[in-house]
Amino acid sequence: MIAGIPHATGDKVERVRADFPILATRTSKGKPLVYLDSAATSQKPRSVIDAISHYYEDYNANIHRGVYEIAERATDAYEAARKRAAVFFNAASTDEIIFTRNATESINLVCYTWGFEHLGAGDGILLTRLEHHSNIVPWQLLAAKTGAELRFLELDEQGRVALDDLEQKLQGTKLVAITQVSNTLGTIVPLEQIVPAAHAAGATVLVDGAQAAPHMSVDVQALDVDFYAVSGHKMLAPTGIGILYGKRALLEAMPPFLAGGDMIRRVTYDRTTYNELPWKFEAGTSNIAGGIGLGAAVEYLEGLDMAWVREHEVALTAYALERLAEVPHLTVYGPKRAEERGGVAAFTMGDAHPHDLASILDAEGVCIRAGHHCTMPLHERLGLTATARASFYVYTTFADVDALIEALEKAARIFKL
Amino acid sequence: MDELFYREYILEHYRSPHNYGHLENPDISAEDDNPLCGDRIRVDLKVEDGRIADVRFEGKGCAISQASASMLTDVVKGMTLHDTLRLGKDEIMENLGAETLAAARIKCATLGLKVLKAAAMRALERAAEAEEQHP
Numbered sequence: 001m002i003a004g005i006p007h008a009t010g011d012k013v014e015r016v017r018a019d020f021p022i023l024a025t026r027t028s029k030g031k032p033l034v035y036l037d038s039a040a041t042s043q044k045p046r047s048v049i050d051a052i053s054h055y056y057e058d059y060n061a062n063i064h065r066g067v068y069e070i071a072e073r074a075t076d077a078y079e080a081a082r083k084r085a086a087v088f089f090n091a092a093s094t095d096e097i098i099f100t101r102n103a104t105e106s107i108n109l110v111c112y113t114w115g116f117e118h119l120g121a122g123d124g125i126l127l128t129r130l131e132h133h134s135n136i137v138p139w140q141l142l143a144a145k146t147g148a149e150l151r152f153l154e155l156d157e158q159g160r161v162a163l164d165d166l167e168q169k170l171q172g173t174k175l176v177a178i179t180q181v182s183n184t185l186g187t188i189v190p191l192e193q194i195v196p197a198a199h200a201a202g203a204t205v206l207v208d209g210a211q212a213a214p215h216m217s218v219d220v221q222a223l224d225v226d227f228y229a230v231s232g233h234k235m236l237a238p239t240g241i242g243i244l245y246g247k248r249a250l251l252e253a254m255p256p257f258l259a260g261g262d263m264i265r266r267v268t269y270d271r272t273t274y275n276e277l278p279w280k281f282e283a284g285t286s287n288i289a290g291g292i293g294l295g296a297a298v299e300y301l302e303g304l305d306m307a308w309v310r311e312h313e314v315a316l317t318a319y320a321l322e323r324l325a326e327v328p329h330l331t332v333y334g335p336k337r338a339e340e341r342g343g344v345a346a347f348t349m350g351d352a353h354p355h356d357l358a359s360i361l362d363a364e365g366v367c368i369r370a371g372h373h374c375t376m377p378l379h380e381r382l383g384l385t386a387t388a389r390a391s392f393y394v395y396t397t398f399a400d401v402d403a404l405i406e407a408l409e410k411a412a413r414i415f416k417l
Numbered sequence: 418m419d420e421l422f423y424r425e426y427i428l429e430h431y432r433s434p435h436n437y438g439h440l441e442n443p444d445i446s447a448e449d450d451n452p453l454c455g456d457r458i459r460v461d462l463k464v465e466d467g468r469i470a471d472v473r474f475e476g477k478g479c480a481i482s483q484a485s486a487s488m489l490t491d492v493v494k495g496m497t498l499h500d501t502l503r504l505g506k507d508e509i510m511e512n513l514g515a516e517t518l519a520a521a522r523i524k525c526a527t528l529g530l531k532v533l534k535a536a537a538m539r540a541l542e543r544a545a546e547a548e549e550q551h552p
């Protein structure tokens with residue numbers, strides 16, 4: 001153990017790890033699994049896996065329509081999950097929690113309903129240079145159709161969002177659509193400064209919380225965001241379930257997104273009146289098991305305490321930054337201080353291509369991501385085509401970071417760096 | 418994949434690729450990329466009597482894609498266009514000295530071959546057209 005790094009989180013991590021069945025498995029080469037790709041998707045605790053099988057084994061039925069017992073149980077479990085999520089994010093009401101497939105769908109929902117109603121020629125949409133493709137491409141499509149224009153908050157040399165020209169860029173901006181935590185540089189975006197300024201300028205604010213919601217306490221009312229997008233699979237829940245939080249007044253005024261069953265109140269052959277919130281935006285049979293799984297995931301995170309989650313990740317990130325700095329020819333991108341970043345570290349090492357690094361690390365059982373991480377424009381701006389990325393979560397240990405460093409040192413030997 | 422996979426000669430081809438650059442007046446050029454990893458390869462061919470008289474490649478990307486393309490240019494020099502079309506994944510893996518490769522990486526390993534075959538195909542089509550016009 002390295003001096004100066006707090007290890008108070010150590011015992012708890014071991015208990016956490018015991019809850020994740022996959023962490024006890026080995027690779028085909030017999031190596032223990034060192035999973036450092038949680039920013040892509042998180043592993044799932046036993047309680048989430050059990051909640052899903054429990055639904056399928058004990059009370060599988062469609063929701064919101066059956067009058068029989070198991071249908072009622074399924075509806076209750078699904079709606080209880082929504083309630084849990086509403087409390088977790090401190091929404092003013094469960095009506096403001098819409099289940100989607102993922103953050104991408106949440107952003108698209110806002111784009112195609114609120115966006116197309118409110119944004120027109122010359123209206124500004126303000127993003128940061130950090131955005132994931134899923135918070136760029138929908139707005140590009142909208143801009144191409146409506147004549148709205150994309151603007152960007154620039155980055156400083158550490159990849160932090162520069163705010164000096166915020167006021168100026170807010171002039172004529174109708175929507176601010178920004179990430180809370182960068183999935184590539186780890187940068188934490190100062191929402192507490194941007195959101196009030198955006199509102200003062202009359203803009204609506206959508207926050208991509210895909211990399212924030214799993215890792216830190218998020219209070220949508222305190223942040224005062226208008227929309228907040230979440231992916232369940234990055235926060236211990238299964239794939240195919242996500243959340244769009246929206247302020248009630250906005251959601252009520254928005255036209256529906258997808259149309260069909262469940263989102264209606266009354267249909268005649270000529271016209272339809274829509275269901276109330278949140279179901280107005282949940283057309284068709286939902287991902288019921290996914291919703292129930294998300295409820296279990298939120299319950300698990302509450303049990304851990306999000307303050308601990310953040311503290312654990314800051315300690316891990318500080319340790320990782322310190323150890324990565326020891327590796328010759330290695331460059332880490334993003335803010336230098338762990339407190340200013342989420343639990344991700346993107347890096348390059350000499351002329352060893354990130355894909356080659358990932359393959360060499362894979363042989364050691366170390367799973368990292370290599371490529372552009374769906375932030376191609378950001379990579380281009382940094383003059384890179386690809387980076388390697390290690391990312392951490394509640395079950396990541398200091399030993400995992402050590403395994404990463406050891407595997408990188410091996411890669412350096414292979415590449416004769 | 419085991420570490421042996423990154424043998425010394427692969428790194429040599431990566432850092433000092435053979436037949437690298439452009440041809441003065443290529444008969445055919447082709448280019449393709451693998452957007453997932455950003456690997457990119459361009460191939461120039463000089464064709465004489467249905468054979469590859471000379472070849473150059475240029476590109477950027479991982480060691481596997483670049484070394485594989487470099488080795489391939491050595492193999493195909495002097496080969497007939499028809500024979501290059503018969504080359505497949507097995508020959509590439511043999512060049513690299515690899516038994517297995519993760520599926521995602523096979524795309525890297527075969528990018529050079531994909532581009533070369535596209536060029537060879539175009540050269541053959543062009544020859545066939547010329548044949549039709551001046552039988």
Ligand SMILES: Cc1ncc(COP(=O)(O)O)c(C=O)c1O
Nearest residue numbers: 102103104132134183210211231
């Ligand atoms: C910052 C950010 N936004 C959005 C997304 C999209 O998430 P999903 O693919 O689950 O919709 C991701 C996932 O990688 C992300 O990291």
